[in-house]
Amino acid sequence: MSRPIETIGVIGSGTMGNGIAQVCATAGFHVLMKDIQDEFLDRGLKTIDKSLSKFVEKGKLAADRKNSIMKNIGTTSTSQPLAGCDFVIEAASENFEIKKQIFQELDSLCRPDVIFGSNTSSISITRLAAQTRRPDKCIGMHFMNPVPLMTLVEIIRGLATSDETYAATKSLAEKLGKVPCEVNDSPGFVSNRVLMPMINEAIYCVMEGVGKPESIDTVMKLGMNHPMGPLTLADLIGLDVCLDIMEVLYQGFADSKYRPCPLLRKMVAAGCLGRKSGRGFYEYQ
Numbered sequence: 270m271s272r273p274i275e276t277i278g279v280i281g282s283g284t285m286g287n288g289i290a291q292v293c294a295t296a297g298f299h300v301l302m303k304d305i306q307d308e309f310l311d312r313g314l315k316t317i318d319k320s321l322s323k324f325v326e327k328g329k330l331a332a333d334r335k336n337s338i339m340k341n342i343g344t345t346s347t348s349q350p351l352a353g354c355d356f357v358i359e360a361a362s363e364n365f366e367i368k369k370q371i372f373q374e375l376d377s378l379c380r381p382d383v384i385f386g387s388n389t390s391s392i393s394i395t396r397l398a399a400q401t402r403r404p405d406k407c408i409g410m411h412f413m414n415p416v417p418l419m420t421l422v423e424i425i426r427g428l429a430t431s432d433e434t435y436a437a438t439k440s441l442a443e444k445l446g447k448v449p450c451e452v453n454d455s456p457g458f459v460s461n462r463v464l465m466p467m468i469n470e471a472i473y474c475v476m477e478g479v480g481k482p483e484s485i486d487t488v489m490k491l492g493m494n495h496p497m498g499p500l501t502l503a504d505l506i507g508l509d510v511c512l513d514i515m516e517v518l519y520q521g522f523a524d525s526k527y528r529p530c531p532l533l534r535k536m537v538a539a540g541c542l543g544r545k546s547g548r549g550f551y552e553y554q
Contacts, residue, residue: 272382274441275299278354280371282313282344284545285388286360288416291317292445293358294341295417301343301350310344317342320417352378356441358410360388363513368392369400376401384434386410390510391457391465391517394427404429408438411458412447414506422447427454456521457514465514469530471499475550476532482550500550504543512537 275298279290282304290302290313304310321338324330343350351357357375361367368387375385384406387397398407409425422442426435435451442449452459471485480488486498503511511533518527536542536549543549 272355272380274355274437276301276354276356278303278351278357279360280304280351280357280375281360281362281388282309283360284316284414285412285416287313287316288320288414289358289360289388289412290342291320291338291417292412292447294338296445297341299341299343301345301354303345303348303351305346307344307346310346314339314342314344320415324417348374348378351375352380354379354383356384356386356437358386358388360412363390363392363510365392365396368397372397372400372407376403382406384408384437386438388412391461391514393456393521394425394454395429398427398429405431406434408434409454409458410438410442411460413460420446420448421460422449423458423460424449424451425454425458426451457518461514462518465511465518466527468499468503468511469515469527469533472503472530472533475500476530504549504551504553506543507545508533508542508549509537 277293277298277300279286279300279302282302286302290300294300302310302313318339321330321335325332325335357379359368359371361371368389372385381403386408387394388411389409390411394407394409398404401407404427407427408430411423411425413419413421424438424442439449456462457465474480474485475482482500486500489495489498512529515527515529519529540546541548544553547553
């Protein structure tokens with residue numbers, strides 16, 4: 270019998286990891302955020318503090334409530350403390366080998382009843398689950414960026430994911446104030462199987478001189494009523510992440526329609542990754 274979920278481990282303190290840690294702590298859970306360096310953890314905590322401060326400024330959160338949320342978040346640069354967690358959400362880099370190592374380590378540390386959720390945006394949950402002795406307790410929990418503002422959580426069943434694991438994960442997502450949406454394990458799931466080819470095609474339009482980034486984004490914003498254009502969104506996501514996801518789609522389906530645009534490859538090779546590097550399709554301060 271699984272214990273009640275009180276402490277949630279979050280692996281990774283980057284954009285997605287610190288966002289997930291924030292919503293878990295805001296919902297009243299104790300959070301243990303883990304990363305490989307204290308420097309990364311400090312940066313993640315500062316991001317959470319800044320995010321909560323914005324809610325306070327807008328009158329959506331009391332100042333004392335902000336302080337209690339921050340106190341709900343602990344950090345660690347070693348794995349052993351994760352042994353006490355009741356649920357773990359992995360939000361590391363979008364790389365199978367990195368995630369494989371994390372899942373194997375967690376499997377040896379955590380109680381047998383603990384569920385492992387992965388925030389992967391495209392990697393097979395079935396394949397990740399197979400790295401553990403608890404494939405029935407592994408599931409995809411794909412949050413959207415920015416996590417504190419976006420309500421969707423794409424919940425992905427692997428081949429062996431049990432109904433009990435799905436029900437517990439769905440319940441957790443609802444307690445976090447999210448809307449869970451169930452999908453099955455397939456490259457890119459639903460969100461990125463639809464989104465990334467659109468972004469990729471927009472990059473082809475830039476490469477082929479069909480339009481400038483501003484024009485392409487304006488067409489999609491005003492003509493298709495998208496809140497932001499595909500190239501602005503690509504810069505926000507990170508062009509390296511977009512490329513990783515396109516590679517998963519391309520390899521997973523062996524279909525040329527998922528071939529990453531050569532311009533995307535070139536920009537990533539040049540270190541033009543979008544907002545996080547200061548330059549992508551647009552320049553950022």
